[in-house]
Amino acid sequence: MKPSFHHKLVNSPLEDPCLFVRILREKRAIQFDLGDISRLSAAEMNRITDVFVTHAHIDHFIGFDLLLRALLRRETPLNVYGPPGIIACVAGKLKGYTWDLIAGYPTVINVFAFSGRRVSHAIFRAKKRFRREAGETRKSDGLLLKDPLFLVRAVRLDHSTACLAFSMEEECHINIHRDALIKRGLPIGPWLTLFKRLLREAPGDTSRELLINGKRYTLGQLADIAGITRGQKVVYATDIAMTAGNISALTRLARGADDFFCEAYFLEKDRDRALERFHLTAKACGSIARNAGVKRLSVVHISPKYSDSPETVIKEAMREFGG
Ligand SMILES: [Zn+2]
Ligand SMILES: [Zn+2]
Structure with missing residues (x-):
């Protein structure tokens, strides 16, 4: 069967993790994390309808402004999904500019915050100068987006702050x-x-x-x-503390994925540092991929500490994965 999604990492594993997924049957794309996205072309940015943000640390959210600027005259709304606090983060970004001349623009931004049990919605419209309007709150077991072609689910994990991991799955x-x-x-x-x-x-x-x-x-x-x-399944996870709860929840989410994008921030020999900074080691990344039975593992988000030899980190993850 032909794949329905085409994914590409926007940056190298030593840079901000950002995953761009094009939906092949539509002129549309889904973006996971909004770090430095300056390598995406204007046409690519224009395709993005839904953005899934793991958490709002600067290396995962600094690209919001660039995307906003690219979409400022677009009719199709932009939907942003993220952990608790994401609505305040978007509101804060929008407050950072003067919007006196945009009342005629069609832009609408929907922001959805997933707490682990509920999804709260806020709306920001250009014609209202991006003042926050309250939407509805609904219960959710993690299903964030049900599209006719695919589903996006999230699990809430811990990274000192709340952090989401996502699966994008084509319906069978x-x-x-x-x-x-x-x-x-x-x-x-x-x-x-x-x-x-x-x-x-x-x-x-x-x-x-x-x-x-x-x-x-x-x-x-x-x-x-x-x-x-069975349809295609892509899972994206980064910035995860090495707790038993996180590891089992992520293993369940990634079960049987065709492509698993996962952080490997530290080497196992620097495990103490990984625990201190609430990140996974390469060995833990490979072990989750193996236990979840994924087909392919792609390592993202390697600490700049290993900028001389990022391949050592990738090798450690792949050795443990065995793929
Ligand atoms: Zn990070
Ligand atoms: Zn982080």
Whole structure:
């Protein structure tokens, strides 16, 4: 199956971590973290509709101004998702400029802060000179964005401050085999929509049942009429304290990812420093990737301490990953 996303790291592993993901079927892109994004072209920035910010340390958020400037006349709103405090951070950035001449601009910025249980929404419109307006608050188990093509989920982790890690996952593809339906004398009808939904909700659960023309079937009994192709999955995680809770939550999020972008800020020999600075070591990064069964690991965010030999850090992570 053809991939639906194309991702590229904006900077080298020694620079600010930023991941740009283009959605191939649409003229649209998703951005993870907003550090120095000056290497993105104006056309690339213009495609960005949704930004997922792990936390607002300067190396992950200094690029907001550059993106804002690029989108200032765009009709399509910009959505920014981040940890608690992100709404105040965006409001603070917007307060740093004079906006007397933009009442005719169409720009709208939606900001969503995920607490771990709830998502709070605030709106900033150019026509209101970017004064903060309150949106709704909704409960969330981590699902931040449900797009017809993909889902973005977050987990809240700890990095002395709250920090989010994200997964971007294409919905699985379900193909109904018409020949198999006809062979078994099953009708084409609205039950197929429910059938597809049940398969999506719990792909491995064959015991769930549904009614077709008054007769009860389990999903297992209908297995031959559908083909399921798993969609592409990309996971992005950085600035994570090496706690047991963080490691197990991130391993769950990254489970089975095709591409896992993860920080490896320190070498294992500098573990004490990693604990002090709330970062992962390269060994911990590789071990999470291995335990999560990801296909490919890309190391991001290596401390400038290793600027002479960043490959040593990458090697340590890859050795532990075994990929
Ligand atoms: Zn950082
Ligand atoms: Zn940080």
